[in-house]
Amino acid sequence: MGVNLKSQGGFYAKAAVIYDNVFITLKSKDILLKRPKDLDSLNVVSFQGADKRYPKWLKKVKEDSRFYGVSDQLTQVKLLYFGRYDVVVSDRYIFRYFVNKLKLMHGLDSQEITEHKLTIDKPMYYRPVFRGKKIRDDFNFGLIKIKESGEFLRIYDKYISL
Known part of the structure; x- marks a missing residue:
């Protein structure tokens, strides 16, 4: 790591x-x-x-x-x-x-x-690190939301059509 x-x-x-x-x-x-x-x-x-x-x-x-x-x-x-x-x-x-x-x-x-x-x-090798707990928590929250909404996959699909 x-x-x-x-x-x-x-x-x-x-x-x-x-x-x-x-x-x-x-x-x-x-x-x-x-x-x-x-x-x-x-x-x-x-x-x-x-x-x-x-x-x-x-x-x-x-x-x-x-x-x-x-x-x-x-x-x-x-x-x-x-x-x-x-x-x-x-x-x-x-x-x-x-x-x-x-x-x-x-x-x-x-x-x-x-x-x-x-x-x-x-x-664990790919986790971003932040200087503040609140920023980290906001990042984690946003990541969950874009995964739940399907936006995360749409981002991948935009760049790579499998």
Whole structure:
């Protein structure tokens, strides 16, 4: 989880978004990922810091200079689709969003992908922290309301049509 900010006056709210990070490969490459050793000959592109979040999987890849952490997630999709990297570590919905964006921007034909489960992330890792209890409570209340009303799902659907 990193640094716990409760002792410094932080008030943790409920997680609004929980990332569902997976390994993504092109189906045409017929790659199977079930254990860290399966990455031994593969090049991996991911969000920055993934090697620290998932050291069991990515430590050796990083040590062998086969890991590229880049914050621009559109670049991650391009690097996979154009064959520069074998594997992307990404949230499945964020990846789909950028695939759709590439289709619109460049008329790219999307390729079939395979998602490989990486791990089960813990919702506590994604909780926002506030300086005040009232602000945190207001955030939690608002989050409940937009989920109950269906607005939360409409926001997701606006960006990602599944």
